[in-house]
Amino acid sequence: MSINIQHRSANHLVVFDFETTGLSPDMGDRAIEIGAVLIEDGKITDRFQQVMNPGIRIPLFIENLTGITNAMVKDARKNDFVMGDFYEFIAGHNLVAHNASFDERFLRAEFRRIKKYFSGGIVCSLLAARRIFQAAPNHQLVTLASYKNLPNDGVYHRALADAEVTAHLWLSMLDELHHQHGQPSPNFDFMFRLTKTPKHQLHKLYQKQTGKEFV
């Protein structure tokens, strides 16, 4: 299994978010909605959103949390077809998600069912935000949206709405790195390295990128 960041554009990426029946695909949980936005050169240029029928019952807790009900997915397309479309949507792009370890587990589990494999890079906006916005009260998506006054329609726990807010968070972090930390052209590759760098070594990463003393 190799990660193919170098073969993908550093300035084109897809921000995605799943709503699911629970926390663990290994325990039988399934995706019930996928939402995503395409960012090209700092602008949202395309969107993807579909509710899907997972073939298992959605717990009441999840119905209340997301507003996605068993009745809503009853006549929706099944996961295999929706995930096939999503595979085409993300083709050739790197990915971003908030708390990406969660969404990546579901992405790989759903793709495995249709014999697909994603070989690009995935960056976690939560890990990036913990490094870039260290003074935030916490790093939940809703808190960061308020903290940075990000555009949002007040809807949370729906896939496209969360992906949109995460996309604005991503652009806000690139702006912060450029203007506050002097990074010349922060992009996916830099953010990937940022999230892999221990917090106490961040100053070395910043220095390496700019050649200047980090303040």
Added chain:
DNA sequence: TGCCAGGCCCTCTTTAGGGCCTT
């Protein structure tokens, strides 16, 4: 009906524990 996981990160750490995040 109600429950489930896992990676990161900090610290009173590394022979560990617990909070933060995601649904």
